[in-house]
Amino acid sequence: MQKTEISQNLEKVKATFPNPDCLLVAVSKTKPNTAIQQAYDAGIRDFGENKVQEITDKAAQLPKDIKWHMIGHLQRNKVKFIVPFIHLIHSVDSLRLLKQINKEAEKVGKTISCLLQVYIANEETKFGWDKEELNSFLLGEEINTMNNIQIVGLMGMATNTTDEAVIRGEFKTLKDLFDNLKKLPLPKNVEMKEISMGMSSDYLLAQQEGSTMVRIGSAIFGSRNYN
Template sequence: MSEISSQLKDLKETLPENCTLVAVSKTKPHSAILEAYETGHLDFGENKVQELTQKADQLPKDIRWHMIGHLQRNKVKYIAPFVHLIHGVDSLKLLREIDKQGKKAERVIDCLLQVHIAEEETKFGLDKQELNEILHGEELTKLSNVRIVGLMGMATNTNDEAQVRKEFNGLNLLFEEKKHSDHDNVKINTLSMGMSSDYPIAIQEGSSMIRIGSAIFGARNH
């Protein structure tokens, strides 16, 4: 068994049944992704559109590609025909563009709304008021080619576990509150939080989807 497949197997054995593991394959070669794929793993995450489209074009067609990076509106058209889930939707403008490109591709695109939970200025995301405006606004009901399936957040990059736990806990409370939103195109059942450095805390605080790169593939190639 290769190093990658054994890391993946060990990791999966520690996860709760209802937790989806997205293997973050950004900067990784096709051979590494195929090693993980050969174990039966199908969910892979990329944070750059160009890399995502190249890999989707050249790798097995049943892979479920997750767009986990910050997405610019002018790049949506390249991934709309095939992307499985867009994680970082942080504005109504972006949602409109995803809907527009979803119509052209004749499909409904699943999205997570990204909530700003970290104390760092560099992290993208909606505040609670902006989240409410999108979820309870009139316009969402007209966007028939997007479906909001959950929330996503990134904790502060810190060794302070209490801080990370507090941020994840706050997002989980918001998730529990929003689970009952009832538009046709809102089915909130996914809480995406937790990466290689903090996923055990995220799972304890209710995460149902984690994004793991280095703990599977080793340190990132720059």
């Protein structure tokens, strides 16, 4: 079978991975179903989207064994639309959002896997928990009342810069926090096993600093079309 440009891109990207066990989440936002199908045919099963409407439309039309990852900022009033099929929500950036996910998951009798998004970048446009509120929440009582969520790790986005020292330092900050949390007596619905950091521009640095999951879009699908 002739290789498509997308399958060739996937091979090139994977060949550069410092950690072959790191999960590649193909970021398919703004991309048509035909492009996603090509990546699927090349063996990819994990796809990331950042808009609820787009992810629900695609999930209804594409193969049912795709694992959909919500990686964009998620509004609480839209949680109910993705809860029935979502594999992992990377972008849980507040306690209010986590409560809403738990509430909607309870309605449909599911347990939803979540990553807590930590604020590590030097940019006001990024979202997330800070170290202090994360520690107090994970060691507090409220987490024990959330029976329909499973926190499986942390997610972070580095500053949008070409300064590798800044990016590496921010990834190291997240990894250090992750390692420290692993040592704590965490509740039964919290397990620090995944750390989602790294995109097309910085996934090599992210893997070198301990990422278990990278979110790669343009290096696979080409530049995005926002029209």
